[in-house]
Amino acid sequence: xxxxxxxxxGLATTAxxxxxxxxxxxxxxxxxxxxxxxxxxxxxDMPPNSRNRLFVDMSGCDGCNSCAKACPVQCIEVxxxxxxxxxxxxPDMNNGKKRxxxxxxxxxxxxxxxxxxxCTLVCPTEAIYMTQEFEYSEYDRxxxxxxxxxLSPEEVEEKTKMFQEYQAKKKLEQEEKxxxxxxxxxxxxxxxxxxxxxxxxKTVEEKPAELSAEELEKQKAREERRRENERKRAERLxxxxxxxxx
Amino acid sequence: xEQNFVYKLFGDGIIMYSLFVIIPLTFLLIYALIAILGELKxxxxxxxxxxxxxxxxxGVLQPLAEVLKLMQKEDIVPDxxxxxxxxxxxxxxxxxxxxxxxxxxxxxNFVPAHLNIGLFYIFAVGAFAVIGIVMGGWASxxxxxxxxxMRGVSQMVSYEIPIALxxxxxxxxxxxxxxxxxxxxxxxxxxxxxxxxxxxxLWKVLxxxxxxxxxxxxxxxxxxETNRIPFDIPEGESEIVAGYHTEYSGMKFAMFFFAEYANxxxxxxxxxxxxxxxxxxxxxxxxxxPLMQAVWFIGKSCxxxxxxxxxxxxxxxxxxxQLMYVSWKVMTPIAFFCFxxxxxxxxxx
Numbered sequence: 303x304x305x306x307x308x309x310x311x312g313l314a315t316t317a318x319x320x321x322x323x324x325x326x327x328x329x330x331x332x333x334x335x336x337x338x339x340x341x342x343x344x345x346x347d348m349p350p351n352s353r354n355r356l357f358v359d360m361s362g363c364d365g366c367n368s369c370a371k372a373c374p375v376q377c378i379e380v381x382x383x384x385x386x387x388x389x390x391x392x393p394d395m396n397n398g399k400k401r402x403x404x405x406x407x408x409x410x411x412x413x414x415x416x417x418x419x420x421c422t423l424v425c426p427t428e429a430i431y432m433t434q435e436f437e438y439s440e441y442d443r444x445x446x447x448x449x450x451x452x453l454s455p456e457e458v459e460e461k462t463k464m465f466q467e468y469q470a471k472k473k474l475e476q477e478e479k480x481x482x483x484x485x486x487x488x489x490x491x492x493x494x495x496x497x498x499x500x501x502x503x504k505t506v507e508e509k510p511a512e513l514s515a516e517e518l519e520k521q522k523a524r525e526e527r528r529r530e531n532e533r534k535r536a537e538r539l540x541x542x543x544x545x546x547x548x
Numbered sequence: 549x550e551q552n553f554v555y556k557l558f559g560d561g562i563i564m565y566s567l568f569v570i571i572p573l574t575f576l577l578i579y580a581l582i583a584i585l586g587e588l589k590x591x592x593x594x595x596x597x598x599x600x601x602x603x604x605x606x607g608v609l610q611p612l613a614e615v616l617k618l619m620q621k622e623d624i625v626p627d628x629x630x631x632x633x634x635x636x637x638x639x640x641x642x643x644x645x646x647x648x649x650x651x652x653x654x655x656x657n658f659v660p661a662h663l664n665i666g667l668f669y670i671f672a673v674g675a676f677a678v679i680g681i682v683m684g685g686w687a688s689x690x691x692x693x694x695x696x697x698m699r700g701v702s703q704m705v706s707y708e709i710p711i712a713l714x715x716x717x718x719x720x721x722x723x724x725x726x727x728x729x730x731x732x733x734x735x736x737x738x739x740x741x742x743x744x745x746x747x748x749x750l751w752k753v754l755x756x757x758x759x760x761x762x763x764x765x766x767x768x769x770x771x772x773e774t775n776r777i778p779f780d781i782p783e784g785e786s787e788i789v790a791g792y793h794t795e796y797s798g799m800k801f802a803m804f805f806f807a808e809y810a811n812x813x814x815x816x817x818x819x820x821x822x823x824x825x826x827x828x829x830x831x832x833x834x835x836x837x838p839l840m841q842a843v844w845f846i847g848k849s850c851x852x853x854x855x856x857x858x859x860x861x862x863x864x865x866x867x868x869x870q871l872m873y874v875s876w877k878v879m880t881p882i883a884f885f886c887f888x889x890x891x892x893x894x895x896x897x
Contacts, residue, residue, distance in 0.1 A: 305878075309878055309882075312874075313764075316859075316862070316863060319862040319863060320858060320859065320862050322862075323594050323858060323861055323862045324858070326593070326594050326595070326596055327590065327593050327594050327858075328593075329596065330596075331592075331593065331596050331597055331598050332596050332597065333597045333598040333601075335598070335601065
């Protein structure tokens with residue numbers, strides 16, 4: 303009897319299994335036809351704080367280099383040129399302040415980026431932020447180096463040249479200023495010389511002697527103070543050494 | 549032969565014989581592509597997923613992609629393998645599956661070789677597959693392949709006995725081994741099909757349980773012949789890597805793959821001829837023209853292929869001892885018993 307029961311069981315369970323399989327055959331499928339029918343970004347399923355590709359808004363970037371310093375894998379490279387005051391009509395940054403630095407190169411290598419978002423935390427103007435874009439694979443690794451600076455190479459050259467000219471100009475002005483001061487000093491010294499002819503030799507002779515006397519006193523005082531300090535320091539060290547031994 | 553439409557068109561010459569080979573071969577190739585797609589899609593749908601959707605419209609070009617992939621793969625032959633056996637094994641197995649097509653009638657007018665021992669011939673030729681598997685397993689010089697091949701041999705040989713008893717009962721019922729004769733006796737609508745007792749008086753309802761049991765036995769045995777799950781031990785995809793076709797790659801693996809699908813169709817075709825009325829339409833004489841007959845025959849066989857695929861994704865694999873138990877202790881005694889009953893019935897008829 304066992305024998306027939308087993309045969310019946312085998313056949314009955316097979317039939318039951320086949321019924322279940324048939325139901326699933328015509329049932330609803332769970333596959334997600336990505337990207338035509340369902341895409342996480344367009345369907346709004348992408349979490350709002352998700353960390354994907356970065357973007358740098360150049361109107362807000364002030365070239366402070368904080369993002370490059372904060373990056374743990376050093377994938378950001380920032381190069382800047384100071385804005386020369388001669389440059390006119392430059393647009394303000396997007397937080398209203400005047401622009402002090404041109405950012406000539408702001409390169410992020412997305413092959414290295416580990417999406418930790420530390421750079422977004424330290425940016426003072428929130429110019430660098432994470433977008434929702436995650437499908438940006440390339441065949442060539444070099445294409446993953448994104449340069450966010452919006453200055454063309456000609457503009458970069460122009461700005462650097464402007465700044466260098468400004469620097470040169472400033473240097474010239476400083477030198478002229480120095481010269482003028484020196485001449486002014488000399489001019490002041492000359493009329494005094496004609497008035498006090500007798501006393502000039504005295505003062506010339508005495509001044510070094512006075513100076514040397516004053517200086518000698520000062521030197522002596524300094525040396526005494528130094529010796530005092532050294533003695534005190536030696537005492538302190540000896541006391542500390544004794545404490546340690548105890 | 550006289551009725552054969554190819555003979556009528558081309559006369560008795562080399563063209564006729566080549567057509568007899570080419571027509572079933574073309575059919576088999578097309579069928580294999582559809583069967584591969586069907587298996588992938590049905591397997592996916594049963595598992596609540598969509599399957600291949602990107603190649604072609606909803607994935608219909610997937611079999612083509614698979615064939616192209618297999619054809620362009622490198623043909624690796626292990627260094628210590630027995631080269632002649634290794635190279636011949638897939639082709640032997642395919643021969644076993646394809647040679648049966650010489651005697652399978654697609655329509656009233658088309659049988660390549662109208663043998664009067666057609667049933668016996670198909671059954672005998674089906675044993676070639678066993679040699680193919682053993683050659684593949686032994687020549688691979690791989691212990692997993694050998695294990696798979698040995699189990700395969702024991703399984704296929706032991707399941708041929710219930711099948712033999714089933715077709716013996718059919719031969720007893722029909723009084724002939726000729727396939728066309730067997731099919732002609734099932735004419736007149738599905739009530740006359742052998743699964744429902746063959747043609748005869750109303751008393752045949754007594755014999756319906758036996759024919760039904762024989763149908764199930766033949767079907768299960770056929771599953772075992774083609775190494776389909778639940779009789780998957782020779783292939784054993786997760787147990788013994790891939791069994792007897794572990795070491796094959798490229799074109800030879802494609803041959804094994806193709807031979808498996810061809811074997812599935814051969815077994816299904818035999819079952820439809822014996823039990824489901826072959827190319828007879830289920831409505832008697834309505835829609836019984838030769839072209840429609842081919843449609844009926846292929847439709848019924850493909851339905852059985854579908855059931856085979858359906859079973860594959862329903863049942864787990866049988867253990868080797870369970871396999872032997874089912875064959876020798878369940879199927880053979882029951883097949884004997886049914887054979888006796890049907891012989892008595894056909895004697896009394």
